[in-house]
Amino acid sequence: MFKYDPNRKYPKETEMKAVIRFQDCDPLQHLNNAKYFDYFFNAREDQVPKLYDIEPSEIFIKYKQSWVVYNHQIAYVRAAMMGEWVTLISRIIWHDKQNVLVEYVMLNKEKTQLKTVLWTHLRYIDVMKGKSADHPEVIENYLKAASIEGFDHTLITFNERIKQIKDGLISL
Numbered sequence: 001m002f003k004y005d006p007n008r009k010y011p012k013e014t015e016m017k018a019v020i021r022f023q024d025c026d027p028l029q030h031l032n033n034a035k036y037f038d039y040f041f042n043a044r045e046d047q048v049p050k051l052y053d054i055e056p057s058e059i060f061i062k063y064k065q066s067w068v069v070y071n072h073q074i075a076y077v078r079a080a081m082m083g084e085w086v087t088l089i090s091r092i093i094w095h096d097k098q099n100v101l102v103e104y105v106m107l108n109k110e111k112t113q114l115k116t117v118l119w120t121h122l123r124y125i126d127v128m129k130g131k132s133a134d135h136p137e138v139i140e141n142y143l144k145a146a147s148i149e150g151f152d153h154t155l156i157t158f159n160e161r162i163k164q165i166k167d168g169l170i171s172l
Helices: 035-052 056-063 137-146 158-168
Strands: 014-019 065-076 085-095 099-108 114-126
Touching: 014 035, 035 065, 035 085, 035 099, 035 114, 056 065, 065 158, 085 137, 114 158
Parallel strands: none
Antiparallel strands: 014 085, 065 114, 085 099, 099 114
């Protein structure tokens, strides 16, 4: 189980490369819109245990709690093409006692061209009660250690953020 180490510097984002597979594409050789979610979520699921020493299944087993998605915002800026290598980045850009906002970005392999931006809003739920729950202290410590600091999603719209990323290809 994740144990917060105040002396450890935790990465603020995950990153990995992936190739766009034939079976995930439409007849025009574009990545199918629904498949972007699979690429983003699989990349994060592969990276989080390596970077943070935590398995989401451990949270469920220990606390009988988990996050559920309650909203997605996605922009398809430029198509990812069959056989293309892409860079997948994810980062927690905001959280409070019951919610998390994860930003996913897909770029070309060289990280010079924006493909897609996704914001996923998650709510922390007590599965046994079927109601929202506050993050336990160890989870709150993880969120603080892994989140981008100083980003306020209420001060920027999703479309403004897309422009910000596209114009500067910045990571906060």
